[in-house]
Amino acid sequence: MENVLEIKNLCKKYDHFELKNVSFSLPKGMIMGFIGENGAGKTTTIKAILNIIQSYSGEIKIFGFDNRAHDKEIKEEIGVVLDDMFFPEILTPNDINKAMEGIYKNWDTKMFHAYLKEFSLLPNKQIKTFSKGMRKKLEIATSLSHHPKLLLLDEPTSGLDPVARAEIIQILQNIIEKEECSILFSSHITADLEQIADYITFIHNGEIILSKATNELLDKYGIVKCSEKEFKEIDKKDYLKYKKSKYEYEVLVPNKKEFKTKYTISVIDKITLDDLMVLMIKGEEE
Amino acid sequence: MIGFIKKDLAMMKSNFKLLGVLILVYAIMGFMGQMDISFILPFMCVMIMISSFSYDNYNKWDAYSISLPNGRNNSVKSKYITTILMTLMVSIITILLSFMISFVNTKTVDYEQIVVTMFGTLFGTILVLSIMYPIIYKFGVEKARIGIFLIVFGIVIVGGFLVEYIDFSFLTKTISLLENYLLFILIVTMIVMVFISYTISKKIFRKKEF
Structure with a gap:
């Protein structure tokens, strides 16, 4: 099976934390739940995939290409929801739309507005007036509106109430049905992942403990x-x-x-x- | 690239009103023959843009921007282009207003004086921008605010010392020799300053990890 994401021996050392030989791969069209407790290394791994951190060793391939050598082309095809990182909150969804039109070649204004409508988000309201659940929905709408082939979601349900979490899981399930997209979904709320993930990769103290198909894991x-x-x-x-x-x-x-x-x-x-x-x-x- | 500039301009929307009010105050004071505050206007553009770094910082935009196509380069480039565009636009408006004020008040227009004053202001503004932006990228906007205070304080102290103890007649002679080329020299120096500053900021941001 073709892999959209392959990580081999990823190492990154900080003073009090270390990623140790992180290796796993995400097959095309699949959803991988990336689980681990807070501080286990999930966000650091995602940051390395996106080159937000750079001084790491190991190999990261996305769509078969080295993520550092083909940074720009790869990012045209990736959608991201990052934990606590987004557009400044004085902007409105309309401002984001105008900015993204000039950032992504494939930005789809119609699709973005359709998502805003579906998620009941007002296009002219500043982000700072949105609830946490609404912000996450806006981040998800933003990450999807350029038809990405790979979605990297870092804790998209963290800090949300059960209703908002269920809504977001439902949104992701709908996306999987509609779009041809692979998803790496990091979370420490594992119940969310049991519903949608095809694979589970478990990281602890910067090391991958297991990476298996969810069915195999839960059945065996x-x-x-x-x-x-x-x-x-x-x-x-x-x-x-x-x-x-x-x-x-x-x-x-x-x-x-x-x-x-x-x-x-x-x-x-x-x-x-x-x-x-x-x-x-x-x-x-x- | 255009998208990053649009994002920065959108962030500054509310501050455009403040700039508009300042321009109005300048015009009213000018027509009334009161103090000339035109020098403040381009400088305000840089100060407003510096505040945009705070908004970026609060929502960790810099880290997010890297996840976008060519984000590391465009994030820095857009800050310089947006600031310079805003500064130039405000300078042009101020020059045009100065012509009108001068004409209404004295029935003549001292074109040279107005243009030289505005270019002097523009030079000062570009100098502040060129020093501040690499400092902001290196140390963050909060520490850079202390930096700007130290820089201005340093310039005043060193300037005062130099004026007191050094004979500047040689400089005055040189400037009068270069008088015909002064505008050209100012423009070239500004371009060089911005280029060096941008290159340093880009290098700092390229290595940055979040």
Whole structure:
């Protein structure tokens, strides 16, 4: 399958944080959920993809081209929603439209106004009068109105109430149906991603812990709930992490079916991305 | 590129009213034969544009602009072009008004005096812009505001010292020798200053990470 985004061995060092050999790829037409706790390296990775940070090592290819050598051409085809970064809030959607007409070759004024109407955003109101949800919708409308082939969304639902979050997820679902677009969607609110992501890439402390198809992850992985005695009988090779609570052990297993054939423990729960994140980060290995 | 200029101009919309009021005040004072405040007008354009950096900074526009096609170059270029366009437009309006004021008040127009005064003001404005913008790109607009105070303070102190202790008669002679070329020299110097300043700002912004 053709990849629209390929990252190989991306490294970037700060005083207190480091991206370590980040590698993953996003196949064409797919949505990838990029998950991890706050400060895990999601935004830094997206900034590197966009060359907002530059002094990194490794290789980033977008549509098969090096992102630094073909910066301008690539950015004509990318739409972005960045966490807290946008046009100055004294501008109006109309001002943004006029500016973007002169920035993107493929800017589609009709499409932008159609989105404004769909999202109930007034074209002559200053951004500063918008609620947080409205601003995000405006950012999404702006990111979509030049027919991008790749969307990079950095925490587009962060800080929003459940209603606004659901609306944004619905908007993205509609876009996937209408447009031929691949999406990298970073979030620490994993419930949003379970609904729409085809792939999940999990970053922790600047390292990619896993990158897999969502179905595979949710179908294969499971949480075994057992007593201490039962836990001690489980081979270390058969689980990834475990967490000891007051009355039971929660054990993260990478293959529910295999586990069932090998052990008699009957309580194996379905996993959610939240469970996966908590166990991978907070769980113990041995 | 045009899009970045449109964005900067759109941000300055509310300040155009302020400029309009200042031009009106200048015209009224001029027709009444009161103080000439024409020198303030082009300088105001730079001050207004410096405030646009604060708006950009507040919403992290600089980082966002890099995600747009050719954003690193165009973001800087548009700031210089917008400032110079605004300054030139205000200077032209001021010159035309000065001609009218001079004609109404004295029935004659001292073209040379008005043009030289305006070019002197324009030179000062371009000098401030050329010094300030690289400082803003390097240290941010808040620190640069302290910078402008230090620069003006420094110029006054050093200027005062030089006037006190150095005989400038040689300079006066040189200027009178170059009198015929003064306007040309001023224009060339302004272009060189802007070019150097823009090149430095572009280099600073090209290396910047957010």
